[in-house]
Amino acid sequence: MHENLNLDNGSPVKIKWCDYDYFKFPLHFHNEYEIVYILKSSGTRFVGNSIQQYSDGDLVLLGSSLQHMYRSDPEYYTGRDDLRVNAITLQFSKDFFGHSINNYPELNNIKKLLMKSKRGVYFHKNANKRIRTRMEKALELSGLPLLLECINILSLMSVSHNVTLLNREDSESTVELIEADTRLVKILSFIKREYYRHLSIDEIAAVAGMNKSAFCRFFHAKTGKTCTEYITSLRINYACKLLLEGRLTISEICYECGFNNISNFNRHFKRITNYSPTKYLLEFNKPPLHNQNFI
Numbered sequence: 001m002h003e004n005l006n007l008d009n010g011s012p013v014k015i016k017w018c019d020y021d022y023f024k025f026p027l028h029f030h031n032e033y034e035i036v037y038i039l040k041s042s043g044t045r046f047v048g049n050s051i052q053q054y055s056d057g058d059l060v061l062l063g064s065s066l067q068h069m070y071r072s073d074p075e076y077y078t079g080r081d082d083l084r085v086n087a088i089t090l091q092f093s094k095d096f097f098g099h100s101i102n103n104y105p106e107l108n109n110i111k112k113l114l115m116k117s118k119r120g121v122y123f124h125k126n127a128n129k130r131i132r133t134r135m136e137k138a139l140e141l142s143g144l145p146l147l148l149e150c151i152n153i154l155s156l157m158s159v160s161h162n163v164t165l166l167n168r169e170d171s172e173s174t175v176e177l178i179e180a181d182t183r184l185v186k187i188l189s190f191i192k193r194e195y196y197r198h199l200s201i202d203e204i205a206a207v208a209g210m211n212k213s214a215f216c217r218f219f220h221a222k223t224g225k226t227c228t229e230y231i232t233s234l235r236i237n238y239a240c241k242l243l244l245e246g247r248l249t250i251s252e253i254c255y256e257c258g259f260n261n262i263s264n265f266n267r268h269f270k271r272i273t274n275y276s277p278t279k280y281l282l283e284f285n286k287p288p289l290h291n292q293n294f295i
Helices: 105-119 128-137 144-159 184-196 202-208 212-223 227-245 251-257 262-271 277-285
Strands: 013-020 033-040 045-048 049-055 059-061 068-072 085-092 121-123 161-167
Touching: 013 144, 033 128, 045 059, 049 085, 049 277, 059 128, 085 144, 085 161, 105 144, 128 144, 144 212, 184 202, 184 212, 184 227, 184 251, 202 212, 202 227, 212 227, 227 251, 227 262, 227 277, 251 262, 251 277, 262 277
Parallel strands: none
Antiparallel strands: 013 085, 033 059, 033 085, 045 049, 045 068, 059 121, 121 161
């Protein structure tokens, strides 16, 4: 579901204190970037293809148009007064930095951070305490001070090494995360058009105008992964989208995504998502309580 956040008064930044009995939002995405800091709550966090548990102190940066959902643990749906969801969300416009981020070297680290955020960035609890403190202090700000504090928070995030990218395989932003190379752009564009069918390394190398061994060295040096790994990640990302749409069976999705047998599909799916396709669907569709539907 696409959500229109309608940032207030034309400001590119919005901060919100959340106090709920449980998280009520379905799987959704929006154009804005979002920082979600959970002060008090526990449950399951869905970000892109990632499904993980969250608890007090959870801090994540979500990229523009990245699908996400937080689902509270079952006990939050029982009406207990001692259980509340307390969180801070800091949202900022996709065009917040505009011209500046592509032209000012001072913002280069933030630019790289926002590119990584397309995969979802988790900031480890035992580190990054300054970021969490500034998120809480930002609640007291508005106008220009809030805008400047947002930049300060992103600056701290951009130099943190205590992070994990939630989606292991990134198929959407690879071109942006590497230095511009017209030959590589041509290769990746070809792969993205054709990955659903059988692709041989020889065929792709021919597109690059290189022999097979030279192409394999070139591709790995530029992307940090083999061409086969890259194609597999594209196929699994597409498979996850098809699974959540619910139009096709798992077997149909296997062949739709370019795999030639179901066992191979299942093996790669679990390696990348940590779930089998069946368990991935079950986890996503699992209601909070047997007698209560998720809202």
